Amino acid sequence: MRNLPPPLRAYLIAVPVIGGALLAWLSFGLAHYPELKVVEGIIFFFALTLVAAQSPVELPRGGIMSVAFAVDYACIVIYGPAVASWVAVLSALVLLRKSPWYKILFNAGQLVLTVGLAGLVYEWSGGRFVALSQDPLSLRHSAPAIILSGLAYTLVNSFAVATAVALQEGRQLFGTWRVGFGWMGPRYLALAPFGVLMAMVYQVPDLRYIGVALFLLPLFWARYAFKGYVDMREVHQQTVDALANALEAYDAYTEDHSDYVSALAEALARRLSFPETRMEALLFAARLHDIGKFVMESVLNKQAKLTEEDWALIRQHPAEGQRIVAAIEVQPGAASIVRATHERPDGTGYPDGLRGDQIDVAASIIAVADAFHAMTSDRAYRPAMPEHAAVAELSRGSGTQFDAEVVRCLIELWQEGQLPHARRTKDATST
Amino acid sequence: MPRALRIYVWLVSAAGLIAVAAAARWGNLEGLSRASHAVLADLAFFLVMGCLLDMMIVPMARGGAVSAGFAVFYACMLILGPYLAAFVAVLATLWTDVVIRRGIPFYKTLFNVGHSAISLLLAGATYYVLLDGQIANVRFTSVTDVARILGSAAVLFGSEITVVNLAVALERKAPLRSVWLGNAKLVMPLDAALAGVGMLVALLYEHRQTLFGGYGSLFVACVILLPTGLLFYGSRLYMDMYRVYDKTLRTLSALMEAKVHGGEGEAVGHGDRVARLASAAAEEMGLSTDEVQAIQYAGYLHDVGKVGVPAQALDNGRTLTDEQLSRLKQHAEIGYEILRPIAFLSRVATLVRYHDRRFDEGPYSADHEAIPFGSRLLAVAERYDNLTVSGPVQLGPEEAMRRLVEEAGSLLDPKGVHAFVRMLARESVVDAVRCDEALHAI
Numbered sequence: 001m002r003n004l005p006p007p008l009r010a011y012l013i014a015v016p017v018i019g020g021a022l023l024a025w026l027s028f029g030l031a032h033y034p035e036l037k038v039v040e041g042i043i044f045f046f047a048l049t050l051v052a053a054q055s056p057v058e059l060p061r062g063g064i065m066s067v068a069f070a071v072d073y074a075c076i077v078i079y080g081p082a083v084a085s086w087v088a089v090l091s092a093l094v095l096l097r098k099s100p101w102y103k104i105l106f107n108a109g110q111l112v113l114t115v116g117l118a119g120l121v122y123e124w125s126g127g128r129f130v131a132l133s134q135d136p137l138s139l140r141h142s143a144p145a146i147i148l149s150g151l152a153y154t155l156v157n158s159f160a161v162a163t164a165v166a167l168q169e170g171r172q173l174f175g176t177w178r179v180g181f182g183w184m185g186p187r188y189l190a191l192a193p194f195g196v197l198m199a200m201v202y203q204v205p206d207l208r209y210i211g212v213a214l215f216l217l218p219l220f221w222a223r224y225a226f227k228g229y230v231d232m233r234e235v236h237q238q239t240v241d242a243l244a245n246a247l248e249a250y251d252a253y254t255e256d257h258s259d260y261v262s263a264l265a266e267a268l269a270r271r272l273s274f275p276e277t278r279m280e281a282l283l284f285a286a287r288l289h290d291i292g293k294f295v296m297e298s299v300l301n302k303q304a305k306l307t308e309e310d311w312a313l314i315r316q317h318p319a320e321g322q323r324i325v326a327a328i329e330v331q332p333g334a335a336s337i338v339r340a341t342h343e344r345p346d347g348t349g350y351p352d353g354l355r356g357d358q359i360d361v362a363a364s365i366i367a368v369a370d371a372f373h374a375m376t377s378d379r380a381y382r383p384a385m386p387e388h389a390a391v392a393e394l395s396r397g398s399g400t401q402f403d404a405e406v407v408r409c410l411i412e413l414w415q416e417g418q419l420p421h422a423r424r425t426k427d428a429t430s431t
Numbered sequence: 432m433p434r435a436l437r438i439y440v441w442l443v444s445a446a447g448l449i450a451v452a453a454a455a456r457w458g459n460l461e462g463l464s465r466a467s468h469a470v471l472a473d474l475a476f477f478l479v480m481g482c483l484l485d486m487m488i489v490p491m492a493r494g495g496a497v498s499a500g501f502a503v504f505y506a507c508m509l510i511l512g513p514y515l516a517a518f519v520a521v522l523a524t525l526w527t528d529v530v531i532r533r534g535i536p537f538y539k540t541l542f543n544v545g546h547s548a549i550s551l552l553l554a555g556a557t558y559y560v561l562l563d564g565q566i567a568n569v570r571f572t573s574v575t576d577v578a579r580i581l582g583s584a585a586v587l588f589g590s591e592i593t594v595v596n597l598a599v600a601l602e603r604k605a606p607l608r609s610v611w612l613g614n615a616k617l618v619m620p621l622d623a624a625l626a627g628v629g630m631l632v633a634l635l636y637e638h639r640q641t642l643f644g645g646y647g648s649l650f651v652a653c654v655i656l657l658p659t660g661l662l663f664y665g666s667r668l669y670m671d672m673y674r675v676y677d678k679t680l681r682t683l684s685a686l687m688e689a690k691v692h693g694g695e696g697e698a699v700g701h702g703d704r705v706a707r708l709a710s711a712a713a714e715e716m717g718l719s720t721d722e723v724q725a726i727q728y729a730g731y732l733h734d735v736g737k738v739g740v741p742a743q744a745l746d747n748g749r750t751l752t753d754e755q756l757s758r759l760k761q762h763a764e765i766g767y768e769i770l771r772p773i774a775f776l777s778r779v780a781t782l783v784r785y786h787d788r789r790f791d792e793g794p795y796s797a798d799h800e801a802i803p804f805g806s807r808l809l810a811v812a813e814r815y816d817n818l819t820v821s822g823p824v825q826l827g828p829e830e831a832m833r834r835l836v837e838e839a840g841s842l843l844d845p846k847g848v849h850a851f852v853r854m855l856a857r858e859s860v861v862d863a864v865r866c867d868e869a870l871h872a873i
Contacts (some may be wrong), residue, residue: 192656204638210571211634217627217656223667233776236679243683245691246738246769294690327682328675343604406443 008167012106015160019109022116023089036131041079042086045071049091052216052321065088069153070219074212076149077142078130081119088115107165114157122149128198150192152186157307174274177305182277194219195198227349240328245286247294257373262286263420264369264410271409274361277298278333282362285325285337289366292321292338315350318342341370346400364403366396368410369401387414436601438541443594451521451553454514474515476636476648477507480655481523486531487663489615490670493538495599497666498527499659504551505587505629509580510567510636513555513688521549546594546630554587554666569633575621579612592618605714606856607872613720621666628659684731691737701813707728709812710856712847713805715854721778727803729782733809737782782806785812790844807844811835811851814843829858836869845873 004012016017022166030038052068068091076132088111096104123129128144169176185319201211248258265286269279271398306314322339340354340363377388391414398407413419432440436488449820485500492504502522516846523546528540560562570576580765632655639647645862684702692699710727718726740762767784770776785796785806794802818831826834832852839848 191661193654196656200642201635204641205636205639211631214627214631214634215658218624218631218662222623222658222665224620225662225669229665229668229672232676235773236672236676237771239776240679240683241734242769243687244771247687282464291686294686324682324686328679333824375473416808 005167005170006165011163011167012102015111015113016105021113021117023112023141023404026085026116027120030082033129033132036079036129038079038083041075041131042085042090045075045079045083045087047091048085048212048216049075050094052171052219054198055239062083062160070191070198073118073153073192074198076115076119076122076197077127077146077196077380080123080129082162084119084224085112085116088112105419106299110157110160113160114153117156118149118153121152122146125149127355146196147193150189153192154181154188157188158185171270172273172276175279178278179279191219193284211232229321239289240280244291247291257377258287260420261366261369264372265365267413267418267420268369268406268409269362271413272405273362274353278362280334282365283336285341285362286366286369288325288328288334289321289338289341289374291324292317309340319351324405330389337366339363341366343367344401345403359403361403361406364406368406371397387419433601433803434605436598439598439601440538443549443598444538444541444545445543448550449519450548451517451544454517454548454552470511472484472648473511473636474519477503477511477516478522478650479505479848480632481519482526483656484659485523485527487659488527489666491618493616495595497626499625499663499762500524500527501547501591502625502655502659503632504547505554505584505687506632506636508551508555508587509569509629510564516555517548517551520551520698521770531770542598546816547590550587550590550594550809553590554583555588555774560585567637569630570638572662578714580630584629588626592622593699595857605711606717608717609714609723610852611703613723616720617670621662624662625659627846627848628655628662631658662797680731681727683734684742687735688739701816702731704736704816704820705716705733705809705812707850709805709808711858712808712812712851712854714778715852715857718805722805725778725782726808727778728776729786729809730806730812732766732770732776732779733783733786733813734762734766736762738769739765760787785799786810790839791841795807804844805846807847808851811843811847814838815851828855829862829865831867832861832866835873839873850873 010339030036049068052071061349072088072186075087092108092111093104096107101105102257122145125145127142127149131319158177162180165171165180166173166176168303170313198212198215199279201207201215204211229332244258245259248256255308266279266283269282274282318339321341322335325338335359340360342356343349343352343359343363345356345359345364347353349359372390372394375385375393376385376387391411394402394407394410410419425429481503482501486702487499488496490496500520504516504520504523507519511519524543524547525540528535528543532841547570557835558793559566562575562582564583569580571580592615593611596611597607599605599614600610603610632651635642635654636648636653639651643650651858667797682705685699688699688702707730709730710723713723713726713823740759763784763786767780770780770783773780781800782803785802786809788796788806788810790807790810796802815831815835818826818834819828828832833856835843835848835851851870852861852866856859856863
C-alpha cells in the first residue's frame with residue numbers, strides 16, 4: 001500500500017468507505033420488507049457464489065471475470081440489493097482472503113457499489129423481488145428493470161476496476177475502460193439473462209435447487225474454457241517472447257534491442273495518447289519488428305559492399321516480418337504495423353513507399369524508437385552516439401525520414417529525463 | 432481413405448439407417464398420425480432448436496468435433512422418447528451438413544447421421560428399458576431418478592465420443608486409446624455441460640406453462656440459445672488457441688531453421704518432421720496425452736539451441752575442430768536454457784535438453800537426472816530424419832529402418848526404436864513383414 005501512487009491510495013480508501021455507507025443504508029432499508037427471509041437468502045446465495053466463483057479468470061489487460069455475476073444477478077432479482085450486497089461482501093472476504101488487506105477491502109467495496117447500485121436501479125425502475133411476490137416473475141413487466149440494472153452493473157463494475165488499473169499504471173481512464181469493457185461487456189450481457197432465468201427457475205418449488213444447479217454446469221464450462229483460453233494466450237505470449245529473445249540474444253548486434261524499442265514505443269505511445277485499444281498490437285509489433293531480418297542474416301552480416309540484389313532483399317525484410325507475425329496471429333493488426341516500420345513520411349521508404357498520413361502512427365512510433373536505440377548503442381563499426389547527438393540526428397530527419405509528431409514527443413521525453421533506461425549492452429559475442 | 436476406416440464408416444452409417452427405419456416402424460410415430468397437435472408442436476420445437484444448436488460445432492484438438500445439437504437431442508429423448516429424438520437428430524444433422532456447411536462428402540454426412548441415431552437409441556434404451564423411465568417426466572426426487580438421468584446422459588455422450596474417436600483413430604492411423612484420452616480431457620467437461628443444458632431444456636420445457644405462460648416454448652428457445660452460445664464461443668476460443676499455439680511453434684521453429692541454415696536445403700522442415708514422427712511413435716506406445724504433446728512440441732523446438740552455435744560448426748560439409756564440436760554439443764543445453772523460463776514448456780525443455788544423448792552414455796545425466804524416455808524417442812526420430820531426408824546421404828525407409836535397428840542399444844534406445852519401427856509399419860511406410868523381421872533383431 002505504501003509504495004502505491006497517492007491518487008491510487010486515495011481511491012483504494014474511498015471505494016470501501018462509500019461501499020460501506022451504501023451497505024449500511026441498504027441494510028436499514030430492509031426494515032421495509034419484514035417478510036423477506038433475509039438469512040435464508042444470504043446463506044443460499046453465499047454458498048452458490050462460493051461455488052460459482054471458484055478461481056475467477058484474470059483478463060489480459062487487468063480485471064477479472066467470473067461467472068459469479070450470474071449468481072449475483074439472480075440474487076438481486078430474487079432478494080433485492082441489500083441481500084445481494086451482503087452476499088457480495090461475504091464472498092469477496094472469503095474468496096480473496098489470501099490477498100493483501102487493501103485489495104480485499106477495495107474489492108468488497110467495489111462489489112457492494114456494483115451490486116447495490118444495480119439492485120437499486122432494478123427496484124427503482126419497477127422490478128419486483130421474486131421472493132416477495134406470489135405471481136411468477138413477468139418478463140413483460142420486468143424487462144426494462146432487468147435491462148437497466150444489467151447495464152448499471154456492467155458500467156459500475158468496469159469503471160471501478162478500470163479506474164484502479166489506470167491509476168496504477170498511469171494510463172488513460174477512458175481507453176483502459178474501453179479495453180476492459182470490450183472484454184467484459186459482452187460476457188456480462190450474455191450472463192445477465194442467466195441470472196434472470198435462475199430467478200425464474202427458483203420460483204418453481206420442484207425445480208428450486210436442481211434447476212439452479214443445472215444452470216451452473218454450462219457456466220462452469222464457459223469459465224473453464226475462458227480460463228483455458230486466457231492461460232493459453234499468456235503461454236503463447238511468453239513463448240513468442242522467449243524465442244524472439246533467443247533469436248536476438250545470439251545475434252551480433254541486436255541483443256536487448258527489441259526490449260528497449262518496445263519500452264520506448266510504449267512511452268511514446270502514451271505521450272501521444274495512442275488508443276489504448278491498439279496498445280497490445282503496437283507492443284507486439286515492437287517486440288517483433290526485426291524478425292524479418294533473421295531470415296536475411298547472411299546478407300546483413302556481409303563484409304563486402306552490398307550488391308543491388310542484396311538491397312532488394314533487404315528492402316523486403318519488413319514484408320517478410322509481416323508474413324511471420326501474421327502466421328503467429330495472436331495480435332490482429334500487429335503484422336501490418338511491422339510491414340510499415342521502414343516507411344518514411346517523404347515517400348522514400350520501403351517496401352511500399354507510403355508517404356505522410358498513409359503510414360500508421362504505430363509504425364512511425366516504432367521507426368523512431370528503433371532509430372534512436374540503434375544510434376545510442378554500440379555497433380562493431382562505430383561506438384554508441386551520445387543521446388543528445390541521436391536526438392539532433394532525429395530532429396534533422398523530422399518530417400522527411402521520421403514522423404515529426406513522434407520526434408517531438410521523443411524530444412520532450414528526453415528533456416524531461418523520462419526516456420526508459422537501456423540495460424548495458426554487452427559487447428558483441430559473435431565469433 | 433484406409434480400408435478399415437471405409438468399412439467402419441459404412442458399418443456405422445448402415446446401423447444408423449437401420450435404427451432410423453426401426454424408429455419409423457416401431458416408434459410412436461402413430462401418435463403423430465393421430466395428429467395430436469401437442470406432439471407436433473413439441474416435435475417442431477425440438478426440430479428447430481436441434482437445427483439451430485447443431486450449427487454450433489466445436490472442433491477438437493486431436494481431430495473430430497462436438498456439436499451443441501446433442502443437448503437438444505438429449506432433451507428430446509427425455510420428453511418425446513428415443514425414436515423421435517433420433518428422428519430429430521437425423522433431420523438436424525442433414526440440415527447442418529447439407530444446407531449449412533455444404534461440400535461435406537456424402538459418406539461423412541451418413542456417418543454423422545448414423546452415429547447420432549445409434550447413440551440416441553442406446554441412451555433411450557438405458558433410460559426407458561434398463562432403468563424404467565417414463566416419457567416427459569423428468570424428476571430428480573429419488574436416487575433412481577438421478578441414476579436414470581445421469582446414466583442415460585453418460586451412455587449418450589460416452590457412445591458418441593467412442594464412435595467418433597474410433598473414426599478419427601482409424602483415419603489418423605493412431606491407437607484409439609490415445610486419441611480417446613487426448614480428446615476426452617477436453618470433451619468430457621464440454622459434454623457434461625451439454626448434458627446439463629439438455630436436462631435444463633427438458634425441465635424448462637416441461638414447466639414452460641408455469642414459468643413463461645402463453646409463449647412458453649418461444650421463451651425456452653431464447654433461454655437455451657444463450658448458455659449454449661456462451662459455451663460454444665468459449666470453447667471455440669479455447670480450441671482455436673491450441674491451434675494457434677501449434678502454428679506459432681512451427682513458425683518460430685522454421686524461423687530458427689532459416690536463421691541457422693540460411694533457409695535452404697534439407698534442413699528445412701526438420702523440426703516439423705521430427706515432431707510428427709516422435710509424437711506418432713509416442714502415441715504408438717500409448718504414452719499419456721500430455722507426454723505426447725510435450726514430445727510433439729519438443730520436436731518442433733529441439734534444435735532451438737542452434738541459434739547459439741556459430742554457423743561454421745553447423746556446416747555438414749567440413750570436418751569439425753574439437754572446439755566447434757563441443758559448441759555443437761552444447762546446442763541441446765542452450766535450447767534448454769532458452770525454453771526454461773516458460774513454465775508451460777518445462778517438460779518440453781527437459782526433453783530438449785537430453786535429446787542429443789547416446790543411449791550407451793547411460794540412463795543418467797551428469798547431474799544425476801534420469802534421461803526421460805521422450806528424449807530417447809526424439810533421438811530416434813531425429814536419426815531417422817537424418818538418414819532419410821536431412822543428412823548427407825538419403826536412404827529409403829526400409830534401409831533407414833535397418834540402420835535404426837543396428838544402432839539400437841548403442842546410439843539409440845531399443846525400446847524407442849521398437850516403438851518407432853512399429854509406428855512406421857502401422858503408417859504403411861515400411862512393409863509389415865519387413866518390420867517384424869527387423870524387430871526380431873532387437
